[in-house]
Amino acid sequence: MPADAIAVTAVGAITALGTGVDALWAGLLEGRRPFGPVRGFDVEGCRVQLAAEVRGELPDADGDRSAGLAVVAAVEALQRASVDVTSGRVGLIVGSAGAGTKVLEAALCDPLRQPRDWWRRYQKCGLAQTVAAALGVTGPTMAINTACSSGSVAIGLGRDWLRAGDCDQVLAIGTDELGRFTFTGFHALRAMDPEPCRPFDRQRRGLTMGEGAGCLILERAVDAQRRQQGILGYVLGVGMTCDAHHLTAPDPRGHGAARALKEALEQADVGPESVGFVNAHGTGTPLNDAAEVASLELVLEGRAPSCPVHSIKASTGHCMGAAGALEAIVTLKSLETGIVPATAGLLDCEFDARVRCVKGRPMHVEARYAVSTNFGFGGNDAAVVFSHAR
Amino acid sequence: MLDSAVFITGGCVILPRANAERTWASIDMDPESVLGPERCRRLDPLSQLALVAIERARERAELKRERGRAVAQDEGIVVGSALAATVTTVRYARRLVSVGPATTNPIDFPDSIDGAPAAHVALDLGLGGVSLTLSDGNRSAVRALIHAARLVAWNRVKRMYVVVGDRCDPFFAEAIVRGGLLLKRDYPVSVQEQPPYPRCWAECVLSLVLAGRSTAQRFTSGADAIELLGHLPESDLPPIVAASAADLARDGAALSWTAEPLATARLTPTGGGATLVDPSGALDLAAAWLKVAGAKSCVIGATEPEVATPFAVHARCGRDPYPNLRFVRRPGQ
Numbered sequence: 001m002p003a004d005a006i007a008v009t010a011v012g013a014i015t016a017l018g019t020g021v022d023a024l025w026a027g028l029l030e031g032r033r034p035f036g037p038v039r040g041f042d043v044e045g046c047r048v049q050l051a052a053e054v055r056g057e058l059p060d061a062d063g064d065r066s067a068g069l070a071v072v073a074a075v076e077a078l079q080r081a082s083v084d085v086t087s088g089r090v091g092l093i094v095g096s097a098g099a100g101t102k103v104l105e106a107a108l109c110d111p112l113r114q115p116r117d118w119w120r121r122y123q124k125c126g127l128a129q130t131v132a133a134a135l136g137v138t139g140p141t142m143a144i145n146t147a148c149s150s151g152s153v154a155i156g157l158g159r160d161w162l163r164a165g166d167c168d169q170v171l172a173i174g175t176d177e178l179g180r181f182t183f184t185g186f187h188a189l190r191a192m193d194p195e196p197c198r199p200f201d202r203q204r205r206g207l208t209m210g211e212g213a214g215c216l217i218l219e220r221a222v223d224a225q226r227r228q229q230g231i232l233g234y235v236l237g238v239g240m241t242c243d244a245h246h247l248t249a250p251d252p253r254g255h256g257a258a259r260a261l262k263e264a265l266e267q268a269d270v271g272p273e274s275v276g277f278v279n280a281h282g283t284g285t286p287l288n289d290a291a292e293v294a295s296l297e298l299v300l301e302g303r304a305p306s307c308p309v310h311s312i313k314a315s316t317g318h319c320m321g322a323a324g325a326l327e328a329i330v331t332l333k334s335l336e337t338g339i340v341p342a343t344a345g346l347l348d349c350e351f352d353a354r355v356r357c358v359k360g361r362p363m364h365v366e367a368r369y370a371v372s373t374n375f376g377f378g379g380n381d382a383a384v385v386f387s388h389a390r
Numbered sequence: 391m392l393d394s395a396v397f398i399t400g401g402c403v404i405l406p407r408a409n410a411e412r413t414w415a416s417i418d419m420d421p422e423s424v425l426g427p428e429r430c431r432r433l434d435p436l437s438q439l440a441l442v443a444i445e446r447a448r449e450r451a452e453l454k455r456e457r458g459r460a461v462a463q464d465e466g467i468v469v470g471s472a473l474a475a476t477v478t479t480v481r482y483a484r485r486l487v488s489v490g491p492a493t494t495n496p497i498d499f500p501d502s503i504d505g506a507p508a509a510h511v512a513l514d515l516g517l518g519g520v521s522l523t524l525s526d527g528n529r530s531a532v533r534a535l536i537h538a539a540r541l542v543a544w545n546r547v548k549r550m551y552v553v554v555g556d557r558c559d560p561f562f563a564e565a566i567v568r569g570g571l572l573l574k575r576d577y578p579v580s581v582q583e584q585p586p587y588p589r590c591w592a593e594c595v596l597s598l599v600l601a602g603r604s605t606a607q608r609f610t611s612g613a614d615a616i617e618l619l620g621h622l623p624e625s626d627l628p629p630i631v632a633a634s635a636a637d638l639a640r641d642g643a644a645l646s647w648t649a650e651p652l653a654t655a656r657l658t659p660t661g662g663g664a665t666l667v668d669p670s671g672a673l674d675l676a677a678a679w680l681k682v683a684g685a686k687s688c689v690i691g692a693t694e695p696e697v698a699t700p701f702a703v704h705a706r707c708g709r710d711p712y713p714n715l716r717f718v719r720r721p722g723q
Contacts, residue, residue: 041491042490042491043491043492044490044491044492045490045491045492045493046491046492047492097503101479101483104479104480104483105483105486105487107561107565108480108483108484108487108561109487111565116568118565119473119562119565119566122473122562123472123473123525123527123669124471124472124473124474124504124525124530125472125525125526125527125530128525128526129527140526141526142524142525142526142533143524143525143526144522144523144524144525145474145503145504145505145523145524145525146505146521146522146523147503147505153522157524157537160537160540164540180486180491181482181483181486181502183491184486184491184492184494184499185482185494185496185499185500185502186499187491187492187494188494188495188496188499189496189499189500190496240519240520240521240522241463241518241519241520241521242466242467242509242512242517242518242519242520242521243518244461244512244513244515244516244517244518245513246513247500247501247506247509247510247513248500255461256461256518259463259518376505377500377503377505377509378503378505378506378508378509378512378521379509379512379513379521380505380509380521
């Protein structure tokens with residue numbers, strides 16, 4: 001294990017599958033697909049009216065739904081770890097793709113009724129500050145936006161903060177509410193499937209949006225071990241690269257994504273043959289899934305055809321900035337239990353001869369190492385290598 | 391502190407100008423005059439300014455554009471911005487609010503994302519390393535610089551580009567001013583105005599090119615090098631505004647500092663001044679950088695263009711000014 005390995009000491013989550021990591025995990029194993037008509041805002045006239053929305057009340061975090069989701073996930077994680085958020089040595093990084101857009105819409109609709117300082121809530125860091133205030137975190141905070149890879153990048157930056165000694169523990173959070181701004185954006189780009197998404201399926205037609213939040217509490221492994229803090233797994237490597245190909249479309253050759261994966265594996269000192277499985281970005285868009293498989297073939301080479309690959313977005317929807325954090329949590333659960341959930345709804349995998357798509361029912365995989373990949377607009381590519389805690 | 395030496399091999403500061411029609415100081419340079427209309431097409435103004443600032447910073451860093459260059463896997467970009475791509479975001483949101491969800495503009499949506507400026511720079515230069523956009527209010531600028539510097543110091547990349555600042559849609563700018571961020575009276579102010587000057591909201595964009603020692607030496611031909619000395623935790627020392635090699639030599643200590651506030655900018659043709667504030671802290675960083683940058687930095691929008699000696703702006707937001715970044719000029723390599 002690298003000397004600067006990072007331990008994950010607790011996690012928390014909330015998605016359309018329910019509140020808590022247990023609800024997320026159970027829903028994935030059952031292959032549930034909680035998609036329904038969008039209820040949070042008007043989608044009249046839209047070709048796609050489907051999404052995976054979180055049900056039930058959320059804490060009031062300054063009226064910010066993304067912050068409320070983040071608080072729920074963070075509270076669950078904090079309940080399971082020994083963390084003094086008021087020490088000034090606990091950092092908070094929030095990755096989100098759509099922060100602030102709802103505030104802007106409200107200000108445009110009815111400018112006279114807005115608080116005089118409404119623009120402060122639009123500030124990209126407003127979300128992180130709201131979550132920190134709700135949790136009582138007094139250490140450094142930061143917001144990042146690398147579109148749909150934000151959750152994974154939050155883990156990477158948290159690792160860097162720990163390495164630099166900026167703090168002793170980090171709450172790495174990915175969160176995004178189902179927002180009209182982002183929903184209509186993907187709709188306008190015709191990137192959404194009118195039916196529930198089908199990652200890796202030959203008939204796939206696009207993504208289905210979801211909402212949620214995931215929180216991972218990170219700590220330097222040596223510190224966690226010394227404190228005898230329970231450890232769920234380790235972050236061994238984080239690769240972050242850019243396709244430099246197109247603003248929205250991925251590099252079809254998978255080169256940028258492959259570089260991120262290689263970088264993560266090199267940092268982890270893990271060879272491709274040791275990758276137990278891949279928790280893929282797997283959005284269900286024709287371009288992403290094809291490019292992603294191409295990138296896996298480039299890096300895994302001979303291992304690729306037998307390497308289990310799955311996507312949870314078929315059950316949670318694409319939770320944008322939250323995706324990377326949620327998928328990291330599921331990856332850790334898979335390493336812990338030896339079970340990789342099936343990609344729900346996957347019937348006819350287009351890539352069966354090239355990677356081993358997990359479909360139909362969960363697969364038992366005894367693995368020591370696994371990878372989670374996430375990609376976003378702007379060509380942002382992120383890959384995280386995890387190992388189990390044993 | 392940084393593990394190993396990080397050098398700033400070039401920079402560009404795009405400053406605001408006084409504008410009698412507005413109560414904030416806005417950048418009024420036309421990016422098309424540098425980039426041409428084709429490169430500016432469809433880009434958010436912040437993305438345009440980022441490209442301009444990077445282009446000029448690269449010139450100062452003696453970096454030439456190579457046609458057909460493969461994607462540079464060991465070069466990346468970090469953007470620090472409090473508000474990101476506001477003009478395109480407001481335009482997209484306005485249409486959404488007025489016309490409804492079914493007919494929004496697919497061209498505007500991708501350029502409204504916060505990461506668009508970083509993405510456009512990465513596309514323009516073929517940067518295959520990390521492409522990151524982060525925000526921490528008025529610490530956004532220094533956060534971006536520190537993170538980029540660490541990546542260089544840790545040898546994860548060979549070269550990093552940093553772009554910090556904001557370019558605001560008037561809808562935002564007016565809201566900030568109306569919201570009583572700071573303004574006590576209208577700006578610009580008269581020549582009779584005495585310190586302390588009224589505070590005024592302003593735009594600024596700063597770009598820097600960072601490299602490790604060997605890369606910096608390969609590309610800077612004998613000129614002085616500006617080394618970034620890293621930063622210390624906020625609690626350890628009082629804020630350091632800027633340091634020059636002369637200051638360090640005079641004080642005889644590695645951690646010389648001064649809390650002396652910088653001079654107030656003269657932005658009005660007839661004199662007077664204002665204390666400028668920007669949401670990302672880019673002005674603070676630009677001020678510190680310009681203290682030592684000399685010919686390493688291009689300055690756009692100054693009252694005196696391409697000033698030989700750096701002039702400085704006094705910038706302070708609601709929180710304390712930054713922790714302790716120090717730029718030091720090293721003798722010619």
